[in-house]
Amino acid sequence: MPQPFELPQFYVPYPARLNPHLEGAREHSKAWARRMRMIEGSNIWDEHDFDSHDYALLCAYTHPDCTGPQLDLVTDWYVWVFFFDDHFLDIFKRTHDMAGAKAYLERLRAFMPVDSTAAIPAPTNQVEEGLADLWARTVPSMSRDWRERFAESTQALLEESMWELANINEGRIANPVEYIEMRRKVGGAPWSANLVEYAANAEVPAVIAASRPLRVLKDTFADGVHLRNDLFSYQREVENEGENANAILVFEKFLGCTTQEAAEAVNELLTSRLHQFEHTTFTELPPLFLEHGLDPQSCMDVMAYVKGLQDWQSGGHEWHMRSSRYMNGAGAGAGSADGPAVPTVTGVLAGPQGMGTSAARILPGLVAGLHNGLRAFTHVPFQPVEPYDIPDFYLPFAPRLNRHLDTSRENLVEWAARMGITREGIWDERALRAFDLPLCAAGIAPDATLDQLDVASGWLAWGTYGDDYYPIVFGRSLDQAGAKVYTERLKTLMPIDGEPTPVPTDAIERSLVDLWTRTAGPMPPASRRRFRRTIEDMMDSWLWELANMALNRIPDPVDYIEMRRRTFGSDLTKSLSRLSHGEVVPDEAYRSRAVQAMENSAADFGWMINDVFSYRKEIEVEGELHNLLLVVQNFFGCDFAQSLAIVNDLMTSRMREFERVVAVELPAMYDDLALDAAARAALDGYATALGDWNAAILKWHQDCLRYADPKPLVPFPWQPAGDRLAHVPAARGGPAGGSAARAGAEPPTVPRVGYGPRGLGTSAARSAGVRAGVPGR
Numbered sequence: 208m209p210q211p212f213e214l215p216q217f218y219v220p221y222p223a224r225l226n227p228h229l230e231g232a233r234e235h236s237k238a239w240a241r242r243m244r245m246i247e248g249s250n251i252w253d254e255h256d257f258d259s260h261d262y263a264l265l266c267a268y269t270h271p272d273c274t275g276p277q278l279d280l281v282t283d284w285y286v287w288v289f290f291f292d293d294h295f296l297d298i299f300k301r302t303h304d305m306a307g308a309k310a311y312l313e314r315l316r317a318f319m320p321v322d323s324t325a326a327i328p329a330p331t332n333q334v335e336e337g338l339a340d341l342w343a344r345t346v347p348s349m350s351r352d353w354r355e356r357f358a359e360s361t362q363a364l365l366e367e368s369m370w371e372l373a374n375i376n377e378g379r380i381a382n383p384v385e386y387i388e389m390r391r392k393v394g395g396a397p398w399s400a401n402l403v404e405y406a407a408n409a410e411v412p413a414v415i416a417a418s419r420p421l422r423v424l425k426d427t428f429a430d431g432v433h434l435r436n437d438l439f440s441y442q443r444e445v446e447n448e449g450e451n452a453n454a455i456l457v458f459e460k461f462l463g464c465t466t467q468e469a470a471e472a473v474n475e476l477l478t479s480r481l482h483q484f485e486h487t488t489f490t491e492l493p494p495l496f497l498e499h500g501l502d503p504q505s506c507m508d509v510m511a512y513v514k515g516l517q518d519w520q521s522g523g524h525e526w527h528m529r530s531s532r533y534m535n536g537a538g539a540g541a542g543s544a545d546g547p548a549v550p551t552v553t554g555v556l557a558g559p560q561g562m563g564t565s566a567a568r569i570l571p572g573l574v575a576g577l578h579n580g581l582r583a584f585t586h587v588p589f590q591p592v593e594p595y596d597i598p599d600f601y602l603p604f605a606p607r608l609n610r611h612l613d614t615s616r617e618n619l620v621e622w623a624a625r626m627g628i629t630r631e632g633i634w635d636e637r638a639l640r641a642f643d644l645p646l647c648a649a650g651i652a653p654d655a656t657l658d659q660l661d662v663a664s665g666w667l668a669w670g671t672y673g674d675d676y677y678p679i680v681f682g683r684s685l686d687q688a689g690a691k692v693y694t695e696r697l698k699t700l701m702p703i704d705g706e707p708t709p710v711p712t713d714a715i716e717r718s719l720v721d722l723w724t725r726t727a728g729p730m731p732p733a734s735r736r737r738f739r740r741t742i743e744d745m746m747d748s749w750l751w752e753l754a755n756m757a758l759n760r761i762p763d764p765v766d767y768i769e770m771r772r773r774t775f776g777s778d779l780t781k782s783l784s785r786l787s788h789g790e791v792v793p794d795e796a797y798r799s800r801a802v803q804a805m806e807n808s809a810a811d812f813g814w815m816i817n818d819v820f821s822y823r824k825e826i827e828v829e830g831e832l833h834n835l836l837l838v839v840q841n842f843f844g845c846d847f848a849q850s851l852a853i854v855n856d857l858m859t860s861r862m863r864e865f866e867r868v869v870a871v872e873l874p875a876m877y878d879d880l881a882l883d884a885a886a887r888a889a890l891d892g893y894a895t896a897l898g899d900w901n902a903a904i905l906k907w908h909q910d911c912l913r914y915a916d917p918k919p920l921v922p923f924p925w926q927p928a929g930d931r932l933a934h935v936p937a938a939r940g941g942p943a944g945g946s947a948a949r950a951g952a953e954p955p956t957v958p959r960v961g962y963g964p965r966g967l968g969t970s971a972a973r974s975a976g977v978r979a980g981v982p983g984r
Contacts, residue, residue, distance in 0.1 A: 210534055211442055212455075212467040215474035217435070218481055221517050223525035224271035228278045232263040235279040236286050243337045245290045251297055252290070259531040262286050268522030269399075270515070273406040280344055281406050287337040288395060291365070294334055299372060308372055309879070312365050318342060319358045321351060349405060352413040357401040364395040370800060371452045379451070382860035384811060385804065386457045387430060387765055393452065394436065396429030403519060409511035414499055419747065420491040421509075423766065427484040428516045430765060432523055434477040438470060439533035461856065475842065476764065481520070482583075483763040488513055490754070582841060583761045588830030592823040595847070597909075598855040600816070601862055604898040606906040609649035611657040616645045618657075619664045626721065627714035628672055633679060641912035644668050650903025651780075651896075662725055666783070669718045670745065670776045676715060677749045678756070678829070685757050687750070694746045701739045703732055726783075741782040748773035752833055761832050761841045768811065774833065775817060777810035784896050791885040799880070801872035802890070808865040809897040813904045815858045819851070820914040862901075869894045 226232075237257060240246050246257050266282040273281065299308035317328050318338040323346050330336035346354050370389050374381065381389065391397055404410050415421055437444075437454040444450035454476075458469035492513075496506050528535050609615070620636060623629050629636050648663040655663065681690035700708050700716055701723045711717040727735045748770055755762055762770070772778060785797075796802060818835040825831035839850040873894065877887050908914055 211446065212470045214438065214535070215471050217474065217524060218478040219521055219524050220481070220485075221521040223268050223521040224518070226267035226271045226273065226278055228275035229263060229267040231275050232267060232278045232282045233261075236263050236282040239279075239283050240286050240290075243287075243340070244333050245286065245337070249290075249294075249333055251293050260289065261526075261530055262289060264529065265523065265526040268525050269519040270403075270406040271518055271522065277406050280341070281402055283337075284341055284345075284402060287334070287341055288364070288398070290337070291334050294332075305372060305376065315365055316362060319361060321354045321358055323347060323354075345405065350410060350413075352416065353401065353404060353410050356416065357398070360395075360398040360401055363392040364398045371450070374451055375449070380460045381452070381457055382857065382864060383454075383457055383461055384768060384857065384861065385808070385864055386452070386454060388804075388807070389800075390433045390437075390452070390454070391426060391429040394429065394433040396432040397425055399432065399519060400425045400428055400516060403515035404512055407511045407515040409508040409515070411509060411512055412499075412501060412505045415495060415501070415509070418495060419751075420487050420495050423487045423491070424484060424513065424516065426765075426769075427480045427487065428520065430480040431477055431484065431520055434473055434480065435520075435524060435527065436533075438473055438477075439527040439535060441466075441470070442534040443532070461860065462853075472843070479763045479842065480765060483766050484516070486760075486763075490758075583763075584759055586759065586761055586832060586837070586841065588759070588826075588832075589828075590826055592827045592847070595823070595851065597819060598851065600855065600905065601859040602812075602901060602905060603862070603866065604902040606650045606902040607653040607899065608646075609653045609655055609660050611655075611660050612645055612649040614657060615649065615660045615664050616640070616643070618661050619645050619668060622661070622665060622721075623668060623718075626718040628668065628718060631714050633675055634672060639668070642671065643907070643911040643913075644671065646910060647903050647907035650906055651900050653899060662722065663783070665718065665722050666726070666779065669715070669722055670779065672718075673715055673746070674749065674774070677753060682753055682756050687753055687757060690750055690753055694750060697746060698739075698743055701727065701742065703736050703739065738782050741778040744773045744778055745776055755832055759832070761838060764838050764842050767833070767835065767838050771814050771818075771833070771835070772807070772810045775810070775814035777806075777814060780900060781806055781810070784893055784900075791883075792889050793880070793882070793886065796876065796880055796882060796886065796890065799876045801868055801876040804872065805865060805868045805894060805897065808861045808868065809901060811861045812858055812865070812901050815854060815861075816901075816904050816908055819854060820908040824914065865897070 237246070237254075240252075240257060246252055246254055252260075262285045263278075263282045266278055266285055270278060270281055295308070295311075299305075299311070314328075315335065315338060318330070318335055319342055320327065323343075327339055330339050345357075349357070371393055373379075411421060434454055441453055441455045444453050445456055454473045455466060455469045458464070458472050459466060462469065462472065464472070492509065496509070501509075527533050620629075620639060623634075623639055624636070628634060629639055634642075644667040645660070645664040648660055648667055652660055652663050677690060681687070681693075696709065697716065697719060700711065700720050702708055708720070709716075711720050727738055730738065751770055752774060785792075815835060822834055822836050825834050826837060831837075835854055836847065836850045839845065839853050840847065843849070843853070845853070873890060876882075877890075882890075
């Protein structure tokens with residue numbers, strides 16, 4: 208069969224090494240697979256299939272330094288997980304048996320007890336029998352923390368196969384953001400990362416296991432493994448098996464490009480994720496070690512884990528180049544008796560091919576990844592940006608405003624003056640009124656009381672002011688240490704159980720204390736702790752932005768999207784919305800794929816609105832790097848118009864995903880978890896509130912003066928004082944907070960709005976279409 212595309216030149220910066228216990232693992236794994244009935248009699252594999260896949264070779268490459276017994280056990284785990292994948296395909300994906308698949312997966316939970324003394328049921332098939340055997344052999348040597356992490360990632364790997372099955376049944380191809388998020392769970396690389404801890408004899412200390420650097424390392428590792436696998440497995444999965452969970456297919460559909468172009472784009476993203484892995488290792492781990500006071504052995508364990516992840520990337524690539532399971536000839540001809548052919552590299556960079564020669568092929572991969580890695584640091588700030596029209600966003604929700612809006616506007620001005628926000632030289636009263644943050648709060652919470660609306664407006668003002676404050680006070684001086692100290696002090700102003708706090712000394716501290724007391728005071732401690740975490744995450748995201756600015760580094764696309772939800776305050780919005788649910792919604796519903804997909808797709812649409820409206824101010828006036836249009840231009844090497852079209856398409860796909868989740872996945876989740884009427888009503892209201900939130904975000908951007916024109920309304924410290932009323936600095940933070948429920952509406956006509964006069968008495972100067980479908984103008 209002809210190959211659908213030529214494999215790209217991969218960035219593989221580390222040589223693959225081979226474990227000396229390979230042959231022993233081959234013999235052991237075949238004997239184990241036979242004992243588990245995975246070869247003869249399974250109707251899934253025969254001996255030829257098993258030998259040609261050569262999972263022992265995969266594990267010998269990905270774990271080159273572990274002992275023979277460890278390699279045997281790790282290889283058995285991979286035999287099991289690949290058998291599960293093929294078994295699930297044969298029994299459920301081909302037959303589209305959703306009910307049977309759900310029951311099959313739910314039963315597997317019982318075979319992974321965190322308590323090693325717990326009883327398990329009798330296995331009824333090869334997957335259950337293999338899991339029971341492997342779990343019993345693995346967990347005695349690992350801590351309870353590791354067991355919990357490994358059980359969670361194994362369960363996610365198994366359960367998210369339902370997402371793939373649902374998409375196959377619907378003939379649906381995911382959008383790129385959804386695909387990356389879900390592929391981590393379906394593809395199992397987080398599960399592989401847990402096994403790296405076992406094989407490297409290096410558990411990640413529990414105190415940092417959930418930190419951003421360790422999360423990013425695991426996520427970038429997972430994305431690298433999965434994107435590479437998608438490139439090699441496209442022909443088998445898409446052309447032979449009818450799969451639609453493949454990154455190349457996702458890019459083909461989203462970009463409307465050829466298979467070859469999509470493959471090149473996927474490889475670019477793979478390279479970017481590997482660079483993010485390296486960047487996190489060298490710039491974020493050392494400060495993390497110091498922050499938590501890790502002892503030398505713990506630091507060495509983390510670095511051994513990092514090395515293990517690197518070994519896995521290189522070894523996994525080498526195995527893909529050799530396994531008959533995948534397309535790896537790249538049109539270069541048939542393989543020899545020793546294995547399939549590897550891609551042909553021509554010219555002076557060509558090196559030896561064959562077993563044990565991977566180190567000699569590093570140079571081509573380094574050259575291939577060089578441009579991708581360097582271009583993120585070469586942006587010239589303060590580039591002029593021509594005026595542009597705002598696209599006609601697809602948004603099937605119309606804004607609705609709170610009746611207390613006018614009163615809340617005046618209350619916010621008085622509160623901000625009392626807190627000192629308009630007296631520190633960052634904002635003044637005129638700028639605060641021009642930003643009109645209560646307008647956004649009034650749309651987010653159209654049915655709130657005046658007190659509730661004032662609190663929501665206060666949180667918007669605090670978050671937006673903080674997002675302006677950090678780059679002005681700490682960004683221009685590159686004072687990252689000062690920003691870190693200041694941020695840690697802010698966190699102490701949000702007590703959980705009445706512990707003493709410092710006396711606030713400036714506007715951000717005073718306003719935070721005031722808002723925390725009014726909002727978190729009535730909460731039970733557990734809710735207060737969760738709420739505090741969302742605010743801390745937003746503060747930490749401001750530090751992440753400062754670090755990129757100090758390096759003049761445009762973020763990796765995936766890292767940017769995931770961090771942008773925090774810098775925009777989306778998590779704070781989510782937390783405030785959930786406050787109205789009380790205790791009626793169980794945690795397992797919040798953790799479900801349906802709710803998480805609903806939240807993330809709505810959040811992404813909101814912050815993308817902000818990036819589109821604020822692009823000219825951020826790029827031309829502020830020299831910003833954190834804007835999706837710039838990230839897209841850097842990644843694809845395209846111009847502004849193309850990046851705007853790509854972002855608008857992504858916004859549309861995220862909003863349509865939101866609609867689909869609310870219409871299809873939420874009701875299915877209600878039934879799966881047997882939620883009562885109160886929980887269903889609360890989550891239905893939450894979905895409506897997220898629609899209100901996006902409608903409010905758009906209306907606020909259209910009507911406030913913060914993004915109307917890139918000429919200054921409030922000076923930065925380096926600007927003449929005479930410009931005070933001529934400049935409003937754009938904030939990526941944007942609004943965050945509020946909640947309300949409203950029934951859905953027909954999609955309004957969202958006009959194409961250019962930069963023109965804004966404010967009272969200027970409507971005649973704008974297109975008549977601006978007012979279409981926007982109540983209250």
